[in-house]
Amino acid sequence: MRWAPAVVIPAAIAAAAIVTPLAAGAADLPVKSPADVLRLVAASDTRSFSGTVEQSSELGLPSLPSTSSGSQDASAADMLELALADHTAKVWVDGPTQVRVQVLDRLAERDAIRNGSDLWLYQSSGKKVSHATLPAHDEAAPTPDATSLTPSQLAKRFLDAVDPTTSVTLGDSVSVAGRDAYDLVLTPKADETLVGHVSIAVDGKTGIPLKVAITARGASAPAFEAGFTQFSDQKPDDSVFSFTPPKGATVDEQKLPTGGKPAHATGTHPRPTVTGEGWATVVALPAGSAPAAVADDPLFAQLTQPVDGGRALSSSLISVLITSDGRVLAGSVPVSALQAAANAAGQ
Incomplete structure (x- = not known):
């Protein structure tokens, strides 16, 4: 809880009661209702995809320090910077047990990789590597935290909590990463919230959320958005999930008890x-x-x-x-x- 400000989208946010009639789709998309699009997302069985994601943030917060005086401060600043700053990331997914997110920094990169039972976190700056071994065949074990950058994970935070506090409509269909998508718009009914609306671009072919944009109340531009600029629903090559620590890197082995929870989470x-x-x-x-x-x-x-x-x-x-x-x-x-x-x- 020390770094609660890093949570950009609170889990408490709820999303969605269907209140609008049918909306017309683009020329290449069939006409669907908001409920149809929600079902399209829920029924998506695309387990393999890859692409490039761009994240941007204009939350009105002060700039984070580039360096910190202590290791705890540096770690906290890194987490905040990853969640709040602008980033470009490459994403590869092949089912729940093969995931790689590569965040591209200026002259550096950060990688979060799950390959079967192996979890790797790597920062090219300083050649920092962390590794943990998960129980075999444990699909419920956590994937790397950096996957929260993907539009699919961001959209899930909203669509998992469906209740009557939100109206759901469809905007004009859009093109994201060269693919036709439905624009699912979630608008809070409550005046007390800071959120004006959330726009989720849902791929018309696969049902995968391709872009999420969150706009503050009274604003004309999103305060936070993450979306694919390149996307493929083809299976990535297995080689992208393989990771060997670079020469000279120090590997920090992390112990995970049964269930894949970190040791510090047992208190x-x-x-x-x-x-x-x-x-x-x-x-x-x-x-x-x-x-x-x-x-x-x-x-x-x-x-x-x-x-x-x-x-x-x-x-x-x-x-x-x-x-x-x-x-x-x-x-x-x-x-x-x-x-x-x-x-x-x-x-």
């Missing part, structure tokens, strides 16, 4: 409370959830501002409040809504 964690509903949901962790040392961290100070009752991160899509007693509240709502929730819980 006791604070239980969150949830208030509100749908897009206006606020998730809160109890007092003491944020370590006292956070207040002295330079990165924390750079990303947050003092407010009544604590410090807050405020972006165009999500807010995070850390109170003076160490509670953590987050949601796609203004900071004032988090303050109100914190005050109500303290009464």
